[in-house]
Amino acid sequence: MAECERFRESLSGRLDGALDPVQERSLDQHLAHCDACREEEAALRRLREFMGVQGRRIPTTPPGWDALEARLIRQPRRRFGPGLLKLAAAFVLGLCLGLLLRAPHPTGPETWAESGGSRSAGLPGLQAFLVGHSAQAADPEALASELGFELRAPAELPGGFRLKRAYRIRVGDLEAACLVYARGDQEMCLLQYPSGLPVSWPNEGLEDCRYGGMVCRRSVGREVELLQIEPEGVNLTVVARPGTLDPDHLVRQVTAN
Amino acid sequence: MVAMPEPGDPSERRAIDRCRSGDIEGLRVLYERHSESVFRICLRILGDAARAEDEAHEVFLSAFRALPRFDGRSRLSTWLYRIAVNRCLNGLRDGARVVAHPPGASEPEAAGADSPEQRLAQREAADAVQDLLDALPESHRAILVLREIEELEYAEIAQVLGVPVGTVMSRLHRARRHARQLWESAAATGREERRG
Numbered sequence: 249m250a251e252c253e254r255f256r257e258s259l260s261g262r263l264d265g266a267l268d269p270v271q272e273r274s275l276d277q278h279l280a281h282c283d284a285c286r287e288e289e290a291a292l293r294r295l296r297e298f299m300g301v302q303g304r305r306i307p308t309t310p311p312g313w314d315a316l317e318a319r320l321i322r323q324p325r326r327r328f329g330p331g332l333l334k335l336a337a338a339f340v341l342g343l344c345l346g347l348l349l350r351a352p353h354p355t356g357p358e359t360w361a362e363s364g365g366s367r368s369a370g371l372p373g374l375q376a377f378l379v380g381h382s383a384q385a386a387d388p389e390a391l392a393s394e395l396g397f398e399l400r401a402p403a404e405l406p407g408g409f410r411l412k413r414a415y416r417i418r419v420g421d422l423e424a425a426c427l428v429y430a431r432g433d434q435e436m437c438l439l440q441y442p443s444g445l446p447v448s449w450p451n452e453g454l455e456d457c458r459y460g461g462m463v464c465r466r467s468v469g470r471e472v473e474l475l476q477i478e479p480e481g482v483n484l485t486v487v488a489r490p491g492t493l494d495p496d497h498l499v500r501q502v503t504a505n
Numbered sequence: 506m507v508a509m510p511e512p513g514d515p516s517e518r519r520a521i522d523r524c525r526s527g528d529i530e531g532l533r534v535l536y537e538r539h540s541e542s543v544f545r546i547c548l549r550i551l552g553d554a555a556r557a558e559d560e561a562h563e564v565f566l567s568a569f570r571a572l573p574r575f576d577g578r579s580r581l582s583t584w585l586y587r588i589a590v591n592r593c594l595n596g597l598r599d600g601a602r603v604v605a606h607p608p609g610a611s612e613p614e615a616a617g618a619d620s621p622e623q624r625l626a627q628r629e630a631a632d633a634v635q636d637l638l639d640a641l642p643e644s645h646r647a648i649l650v651l652r653e654i655e656e657l658e659y660a661e662i663a664q665v666l667g668v669p670v671g672t673v674m675s676r677l678h679r680a681r682r683h684a685r686q687l688w689e690s691a692a693a694t695g696r697e698e699r700r701g
């Protein structure tokens with residue numbers, strides 16, 4: 249009986265063709281003189297036939313795509329995820345560049361600023377830039393040593409926001425840390441650059457939108473309008489004066505270049 | 506064996522790239538290709554069609570959000586199955602398990618059978634498979650669905666369940682042994698009921 253027990257797992261393995269030739273021969277030798285194990289093998293084959301054939305026989309019709317598409321458009325994306333973090337990083341950079349662009353510029357009002365991304369032709373009345381960026385979750389302590397600059401990451405901020413996690417963010421050539429603080433279901437990202445300047449970005453005010461077949465995110469504020477869209481895999485983040493964005497035009501400009 | 510595209514299938518790669526750029530038409534391609542298997546896995550683990558439909562949608566919603574982090578080391582189908590199994594097992598552990606289902610209530614409508622009698626026989630057989638799966642512990646149920654119904658290879662099952670290949674073999678052995686006992690016990694009960 250103890251010998252049989254040794255071979256029972258092999259019986260299951262043989263059903264799946266998982267035994268090597270040595271194991272096969274050894275099992276065959278045992279089965280040649282063991283009625284109980286032969287019966288066990290036959291029973292396992294019957295079970296497999298029953299589950300496999302009957303389990304697949306009733307055609308399974310998955311729920312329709314239309315319902316999923318409706319949910320996809322209706323359902324907000326994660327309240328706070330890498331996409332938003334990238335957006336936040338780009339936004340901060342955009343504000344800085346946007347302020348620079350407000351000053352009189354030698355090339356006129358159609359100038360684009362760019363950082364680590366693609367160049368595009370200018371659009372009238374638009375202050376915008378393309379940003380190549382990525383985000384990666386990290387432990388706050390490990391992140392501090394990786395980035396090589398001192399993080400100011402208190403465990404708790406005024407108002408009861410507590411440190412939850414951190415992300416390493418690349419915006420063009422600039423590396424930054426995003427420290428995520430949470431209070432209840434509210435989250436905010438505290439961005440820190442090598443200069444140590446902290447900039448906060450609350451997790452609100454962004455809405456999902458859709459252009460053509462693409463999902464985008466948009467925020468319209470008093471000072472700037474911000475849009476994130478990824479035509480053909482190009483990360484495109486745009487900051488502009490409110491009401492001046494024409495995403496379709498913008499996408500055509502990017503994909504044409 | 507369920508037909509699946511090769512790992513390097515160009516149309517699937519294009520669909521993944523489209524998803525990564527936020528294009529839901531890319532997700533539609535992936536959905537048309539994988540939703541049947543994903544739904545069947547959810548249905549067999551949960552034993553309830555309505556919940557399985559909901560979970561199958563959630564699998565693709567999760568995948569759409571997470572595809573930028575999909576590293577391509579496994580097949581996309583394996584990755585989707587992993588999401589599906591984890592979601593369904595978590596759902597069961599959250600206490601929402603369907604303990605019993607009325608015959609036929611958990612299944613989509615049978616189709617393709619030649620006569621009402623054949624459809625009824627198929628329905629009863631499918632219900633018997635589901636009853637057997639429902640009676641098994643979650644880990645045994647999941648591995649039997651992946652191997653016996655979806656016919657995944659050991660290495661793929663290992664990736665879906667996040668366990669070593671050797672564990673797949675031993676767990677399958679235990680699951681089959683357990684299922685066999687339950688199946689034979691149910692058959693014996695059925696015989697007694699018919700006599701009575």
